[in-house]
Amino acid sequence: MDAVLRAAGIYFALLIILRFAGRRSLSELTIFDFILLLIISEATQQALLGDDFSFTNAALVIVTLVTIDVVLSRLKYRWPSFDVWMEGSPTIVVENGVPLQSRLRAMHLREEDILEAAREKQGLVSLQQIKFAIVEKNGKISIIPVES
């Protein structure tokens, strides 16, 4: 019983904590984020397994985690409103070359962050060349250039 409770507890605790941390926090992985991920996995390992290092316990924990994950993704597929609450909405931050300032502020993004993504993905250098910049559900910034 406790294998399932441990796995479910850790899964939902991490889900809530990473939600609180915001979308961009872990999607654009800096070296520091990478180290943070390593430490988080190290810290959860003990709580997941307890003092039971048996094959059965490891298998039960993994099965529980995968089951919760699959069930949640089915629920998201079945009910789009559940998906929006779990993942958030894709959010347009530049519209026809004009940055939507209050949205950028709400997401703690600067114009420079948008320009960085524009350079990286499309080789664009100014906001005027951007038709849409969209912060996707996974936190990545999509750039759609103005058609020439």
Next chain:
Amino acid sequence: MGMIRVKLTEHDARSRLTPVRENMAVQRRLWLLERLGLVGMTVLVLLTLLGLFSKGLLSSSQASTGQDQLAVSYERFLRNGATSVIVVDLRGAPNADVALRIEGELLDGLTVESITPPAKNAATFDKTGMQLALRADAGGQVRVHLAVRSDGVGAYRSVVRGPGGSVTLNQFIYP
């Protein structure tokens, strides 16, 4: 509270349908939740520093009888699987055996891993409790360290008795 409010202009608060279908009403609530979560996590860190989850001002405590015949230092908050130490100070007759009795739920929630110095004699007390015979020093003083591991989850109330009185320990074990 300014940092918690998510302010959007009317133009920015409107959900667009192209090139993606937005749901700004939900997104604003999620931003608000994010901010509340951040405040909550900060409070949690501060409470942890204060000892809400063992070891700190709120947790480390001492219970004693009026005349200092018996004093117990212990952690009010424990975590399942973690170890801690309970220190019991007793006063008895010089160079004689002193009886220490622990009753109640302490032994249900905690496993005593070691008793230092070892007791001369150990016995069951009152069906579920434990009685230890400890040798006092020349001044009649006894100090015993119980290394304990928390096994249970929830609130536990137990009583430690010495020759000169008893103290009640209230402990809570987190999962």
